[in-house]
């Protein structure tokens with residue numbers, strides 16, 4: 001692991017806790033055990049606390065590296081695979097170093113913040129014969145799988161527009177992420193979930209056209225600074241029949257801590273022949289326990305994402321699509337490395353690379369939108385709001401237009 005924070009604890013920890021004794025299994029690979037061997041983090045404090053409080057034998061041997069050489073030290077160990085779960089703007093260097101060291105890599109969303117970085121990582125993965133993948137757990141949410149199934153099967157036809165909102169509480173921006181939030185925005189952090197959902201569910205036979213965004217400042221940082229409280233992003237795609245589809249994605253990390261939807265999420269997509277609505281608070285459970293909600297327990301928990309359970313057959317478990325999607329990555333690595341004869345490894349590698357729900361090479365539209373979004377917010381923070389980025393123009397792949405300026409700026413030259 002590179003990074004050992006909130007997302008490690010929620011989704012990776014349960015995988016390592018279970019799979020060190022209860023192996024992943026596929027007919028091709030047989031049983032494959034996972035062992036968390038080493039961690040690189042900023043301070044190592046969370047690793048020490050975890051090791052001290054976890055009485056599972058394999059975790060007692062974790063090597064913990066900190067400081068400037070932490071990632072190099074981790075890569076010098078015998079690990080097969082590196083998971084990058086550092087803050088949003090600290091993924092690239094770690095992933096690059098791991099791919100150079102010929103490790104399989106899984107990166108938390110947002111994979112990277114620019115197409116230049118994405119190009120470099122995908123080239124390195126191809127050259128070094130390893131997987132480079134990104135975690136988008138919403139694709140494994142059964143409701144989203146059903147939405148995609150209905151669309152791909154032609155039951156819902158031709159998406160025209162939609163909106164998505166995801167509101168995080170103030171405790172995230174003010175507490176959990178206080179160390180790395182300066183200069184960041186909630187859209188890069190969470191709109192990417194919906195960017196991928198839209199791109200993967202309704203693509204690939206369409207093209208991204210335009211990206212614009214605005215937002216608000218003044219709570220997390222200065223009203224004129226570069227740290228954003230909330231962001232409203234609009235993306236426009238064009239279908240092969242030339243009709244456009246537009247999506248508005250609203251994100252925030254300054255919702256009240258006691259808001260009933262702890263991470264409040266709602267989406268609506270409209271089609272030629274239908275409407276899909278999903279509302280986290282309406283689909284799910286509402287729970288109130290005196291003195292325990294909404295702090296320790298949430299009013300509207302999403303047990304499908306992640307929950308701890310007493311199974312009907314007596315076992316204790318922690319499961320959900322947030323965990324499943326991490327296990328699935330390890331199954332893909334296991335298939336490449338142990339799924340048959342070494343002579344056929346290249347064939348297995350290309351089969352796993354062709355999975356565009358998580359392969360980095362299929363993350364181009366999402367990274368293009370993130371790069372455009374960051375450029376538009378950057379311009380707004382330096383006094384030029386209202387920019388738009390157009391995609392795959394004759395001038396270049398990402399072209400930024402400022403209001404009142406006749407000269408566009410190419411921020412990525414190749415085709416997106």
Ligand SMILES: NC(=O)c1ccc[n+]([C@@H]2O[C@H](COP(=O)([O-])OP(=O)(O)OC[C@H]3O[C@@H](n4cnc5c(N)ncnc54)[C@H](OP(=O)(O)O)[C@@H]3O)[C@@H](O)[C@H]2O)c1
Pocket residue numbers: 002003004005006007008040041042043044045046047070085086087088089090108109110135137176177189
């Ligand atoms: N899939 C999801 O829905 C989901 C949800 C939440 C987060 N995420 C993503 O996961 C990533 C991490 O988020 P988080 O919530 O886990 O953040 P977090 O709780 O703030 O933890 C960040 C971790 O990264 C470590 N770190 C910071 N800078 C580092 C560096 N330069 N080198 C090595 N380690 C470094 C920190 O070390 P210390 O422990 O020493 O501070 C900490 O362990 C983000 O990209 C985020 O967008 C995904």
